[in-house]
Amino acid sequence: MNDVIKLLNNHRSLRKFTDEKLSLETIKTLVGAAQSASTSSYVQAYSIMGVTDPEKKKALREISTQSYVEHNGHLFVFVVDFYRHKELAEQAGEEISYDKTENLIVGVVDASLAAQNMAVAAESMGLGICYIGSLRNDIKKTGEILGLPEGAFALFGMVAGYPEDEGSQKERLPFEAVYHENTYQRIDEVQSDIEAYDQRISDYYSERTGGKRDDKWSEQIIDMLSKKQRLDVDTVLKENGFLGQ
Numbered sequence: 001m002n003d004v005i006k007l008l009n010n011h012r013s014l015r016k017f018t019d020e021k022l023s024l025e026t027i028k029t030l031v032g033a034a035q036s037a038s039t040s041s042y043v044q045a046y047s048i049m050g051v052t053d054p055e056k057k058k059a060l061r062e063i064s065t066q067s068y069v070e071h072n073g074h075l076f077v078f079v080v081d082f083y084r085h086k087e088l089a090e091q092a093g094e095e096i097s098y099d100k101t102e103n104l105i106v107g108v109v110d111a112s113l114a115a116q117n118m119a120v121a122a123e124s125m126g127l128g129i130c131y132i133g134s135l136r137n138d139i140k141k142t143g144e145i146l147g148l149p150e151g152a153f154a155l156f157g158m159v160a161g162y163p164e165d166e167g168s169q170k171e172r173l174p175f176e177a178v179y180h181e182n183t184y185q186r187i188d189e190v191q192s193d194i195e196a197y198d199q200r201i202s203d204y205y206s207e208r209t210g211g212k213r214d215d216k217w218s219e220q221i222i223d224m225l226s227k228k229q230r231l232d233v234d235t236v237l238k239e240n241g242f243l244g245q
């Protein structure tokens with residue numbers, strides 16, 4: 001197994017960091033790695049924000065409710081961004097729109113590929129990272145705090161920093177349940193693999209929490225997906241010119 005695969009397979013989200021801040025050189029290296037990701041039609045429909053202002057970090061922590069949004073080596077926010085495209089078109093006397101679901105997919109995929117490149121780059125430098133989707137607990141306010149213009153919205157944050165602990169690795173679904181060859185396998189063909197996985201995850205939580213928690217993976221995702229949450233996201237995206245008017 002080569003070093004890149006070893007690094008990828010060793011991923012775990014880290015949420016406790018030392019007080020050491022990322023240097024500008026490190027930030028530039030990480031942003032450069034992020035920007036090297038493929039981008040749909042070369043459109044580069046994202047921006048990356050760094051948040052260093054303590055007041056803004058505090059306000060974003062309140063939205064996310066997660067302490068590591070405030071305490072980290074650096075807080076990045078990945079923004080889906082068609083603002084600059086719109087402005088450049090206007091300057092050229094043209095009109096563009098990005099209101100189709102396809103445009104939204106392009107922006108979200110572009111930003112996500114860039115983010116994952118950054119995550120891998122950071123981990124290769126001995127840093128830890130955690131994505132912060134909880135900034136979408138109040139996507140409008142997050143946008144206001146960051147001064148986002150129309151055509152841009154905050155997709156997620158990413159905290160990075162020098163690890164204070166090693167974290168722990170969470171096993172993924174088994175190969176058999178995720179990889180389908182030629183024809184999609186329905187649930188009954190992979191049920192036993194998923195059940196065995198569920199049991200391992202339950203044991204993992206039980207061991208980590210001294211028995212306080214022993215939920216299975218399938219219980220977790222049913223609970224998560226049955227909640228109607230962040231219903232304001234559609235409205236805010238529409239206000240910003242996405243998803244039709």
Ligand SMILES: Cc1cc2nc3c(=O)[nH]c(=O)nc-3n(C[C@H](O)[C@H](O)[C@H](O)COP(=O)(O)O)c2cc1C
Pocket residue numbers: 011012013014015064066130131132133134135156168169170
């Ligand atoms: C888009 C995205 C958003 C996430 N948002 C959060 C978050 O708000 N808070 C958090 O603690 N972890 C967040 N995570 C981390 C996931 O919980 C984590 O990746 C998952 O549980 C698997 O654990 P691992 O990364 O340690 O392997 C997010 C991950 C992704 C990809």
